[in-house]
Amino acid sequence: MATLVAPSNHSPKEDADVLWKAVKGWGTDESAIIAIMGHRNAAQRQQIRQAYHDIYQEDLIKRIESELSGNFEKAMYRWILEPADRYAVLANVAIKNLNSDYHVIVEIASVLKPEELLVVRRAYHNRYKHSLEEHVAAHTSGYLRQLVVGLLSSFRYDGDEINPILAKIEADILHEAIKNKKGKLDEVIRILTTRSKTQLKATFNRYRDDYGYSLSKKLLNDASDDFLKAVHAAIRCIDDHHKYYEKVLRNVLQGVGTDEDGLTRVVVTRAEKDLKDIKELYYKRNSIHLEDAVAKEISGDYKKFLLTLLGKEH
Amino acid sequence: MATLVAPSNHSPKEDADVLWKAVKGWGTDESAIIAIMGHRNAAQRQQIRQAYHDIYQEDLIKRIESELSGNFEKAMYRWILEPADRYAVLANVAIKNLNSDYHVIVEIASVLKPEELLVVRRAYHNRYKHSLEEHVAAHTSGYLRQLVVGLLSSFRYDGDEINPILAKIEADILHEAIKNKKGKLDEVIRILTTRSKTQLKATFNRYRDDYGYSLSKKLLNDASDDFLKAVHAAIRCIDDHHKYYEKVLRNVLQGVGTDEDGLTRVVVTRAEKDLKDIKELYYKRNSIHLEDAVAKEISGDYKKFLLTLLGKEH
Structure with missing residues (x-):
């Protein structure tokens, strides 16, 4: 469930007026901006942005960026963006800092539903005139590239079917590959980037049943390089993104x-x-x-x- | 331009009646089926299929499959299918015979526009309850898998921007990798699977300018293994699919x-x-x-x- 508290009725025009008064002239009324924007859902925020543009002929996001600063600005900027566009921005920021932030890419690729991820990839095209996988691939190499680009590019089947025999076979493949470190990492990539999430959850459960501990726990103890850390993040996001x-x-x-x-x-x-x-x-x-x-x-x-x-x- | 000759007006109900008469009872009137179906576009064929189903409570495609045989049946079956669904079927048939038919997958992945390819991937989900890349990945390995899954999974940027410096750099990377065989094949995969088609065409042209022959010509002479053959097919489909x-x-x-x-x-x-x-x-x-x-x-x-x-x- 959501935590956002938004009214079912609001007037985009009145909201735009309040925001305009909050940013015009000297000083900024941050509390007024929070009182409005902190209580509007994605559709409402886009209506406000449109109304603000129609009335004041300027982009609300640009204006707010110039009025605010620091973490507050960053949070408000991300919040106002339409969600798919926000993910595109988050991904692009992570790409620029990929040594430490590739987990953000893994997170976006692994938490979103397959159809949602496509919308983010389309938003990335519109904003950056390149594909998301193009930028990620250009900034990575080796197994890490294969995994992260594979996660981003995959359009997983979204159904509920489970093949228990396959879950057993692939739990064993994952165990062998991760136990022996160098063995069959391309099979780990294949499994994590192409199987449906429902199937993968069955595989992770089978792993727990057969080996007595979770695959992510095993990886947490062993994950020494970026590739295994990314595998760990992907498994955790797919298995239980709340956790x-x-x-x-x-x-x-x-x-x-x-x-x-x-x-x-x-x-x-x-x-x-x-x-x-x-x-x-x-x-x-x-x-x-x-x-x-x-x-x-x-x-x-x-x-x-x-x-x-x-x-x-x- | 198309070769199909289809009337702008047709009655799906009348067409369905003609087809029903052509398939009912003993024998089949193949000429009548050709006369209708050989002159109807994709939207019209779906209307006929729907009308046939509404009137006769059976699936026209299944009925035609059971009435016809051999190459004629195969061609008519593929023709009647809605285009994205047809590509899903073509891909699935190729996957079952992947040793000789992976070029069909490469062709679908490389000829279709990025948004068209997504629609095919969605059609594959609906028909086979798995993702297209999942099936391809399970039937391939090594560099061939990386290339073909990458081509299929990519959602290329579809704009017309060209970066000429990048074209030069990547023409050289392609040349080095393919000349030395084992060198930087993962870079060949990265370039072919993530760059926009417009950018890739610029890269191929730059290759021609700098080396005096085309990259696909070079590959045609040298392509000894499945991976290089798939690279060759991808380049030809991207560079000029009519040829x-x-x-x-x-x-x-x-x-x-x-x-x-x-x-x-x-x-x-x-x-x-x-x-x-x-x-x-x-x-x-x-x-x-x-x-x-x-x-x-x-x-x-x-x-x-x-x-x-x-x-x-x-």
């Missing part, structure tokens, strides 16, 4: 790892989808409410905005 | 090679698109009209049907 996101948030809020933008990314991409489920997992795992952990870590308008998207009334 | 198809037809009609279904495949997939251009190229290259070459090679209803699709009045 994956909970971990991203935990790492950020505990200052572990390098995913600095993880907090903004998870909140803006999931607030309209399933951030409530992620919040519940977070509380279960950490015995602290996600809102409280966020409130302790960040401050100012950035904090106010993320807490609004997290559904906290204040 | 590629002319060559497929020439090989079939001169009894060269193993692409037995090539004649049917080219005629049914191109009759509504650009078979006229391919015919013109054929005549230029072979000094015999394609219709005459076809008429000499095949016979019976199969011949009558293909000549109808080729636009020959008789």
Whole structure:
């Protein structure tokens, strides 16, 4: 479930007026921007952007970018974008910093539904005049390239059919390849990039049954290079993306790892989808409410905005 | 330009009646089937199929399959299918015979426009409950798998922008990799599977300028293994698919090679698109009209049907 609290009725024109008053002249009324934008869903935000453009002949996103700064600007900019376009931007930013951020690409490619991923790839074309896989391939090499480009390019079958014999065979292939490190990595890539998610979940479950621990646990202990780390991220995103996101948030809020933008990314991409489920997992795992952990870590308008998207009334 | 001659007005119900009379009872009126189906475009054929189903409560395609046989049946079956579904069937047949037929996969992946290829991939899901790349990957290995799955999975940027510096750099990469055989084959795959077709054509032209012969000519002389043969097919399909198809037809009609279904495949997939251009190229290259070459090679209803699709009045 979503955490975003948005009214069923709103007037795009009135919202545009409020935003215009918030940005015009000296100073900026950040609270007014949060009060509007923090309570509007994707369709409503696009209507506001259109209304603002029609009335004031300027792009709301550009205006807000120039008025705000730092993490707050970054979060608001990402939030206002239409979701597929936002993923295109997130992917492009990650490509520019691919040594540390390829997990963002893996995450987008592995969490989105097959049809959603196609829409993101189309948005990437429109914005960057290249394909997403073209940019990723040009910045990677070897097995990592094969895996990440394969994940991005795949258009998985989205049905619920499971082939249990195949799950057994491929659980064994994954085990052998990952145990022996160098063995059959191209088979790991084939399985992870082409099988349906339902089939892969069955394979991961079979792995647990046969080997007594999860494949991602095995990888967490062994993942020494970027390729295996990417395999690990892909498996976690496919197997249970709520748990994956909970971990991203935990790492950020505990200052572990390098995913600095993880907090903004998870909140803006999931607030309209399933951030409530992620919040519940977070509380279960950490015995602290996600809102409280966020409130302790960040401050100012950035904090106010993320807490609004997290559904906290204040 | 197309060779198909179809009326702008037709009655799906009347067509369905004629077809029903042609298939009911003992014997089949093949000429009546050809007279209708050989003169209806894709949208009209689907309307007829729907009307036939509404009136006679049976699937026209299944009925026609059971009434006809041999190459004529194969051609009529492929022709009646909706184009994306037809490509899905052609790809699936090729996968089952992948040792000799992977060029059909390469052809589909490389000739279709990016958005058309997505529609075919969706049709493959619907028909086979697996993704196209999943089946291809399971039946291939090594560089051949990487290339063919990459071609199929790619969603190329479809714009007209050219980067001439990149064309020069990548012409050199292709030259080095193919000259030295083992060198940088993963870079050949990256370039062919991710760059836009416009960019690739610029790269191939640059290759011609710098090396004095075409890359596909170079490969034709050197292509010893399946991987290089697939590279060759991909380059020819991307560079000039009319010339590629002319060559497929020439090989079939001169009894060269193993692409037995090539004649049917080219005629049914191109009759509504650009078979006229391919015919013109054929005549230029072979000094015999394609219709005459076809008429000499095949016979019976199969011949009558293909000549109808080729636009020959008789």
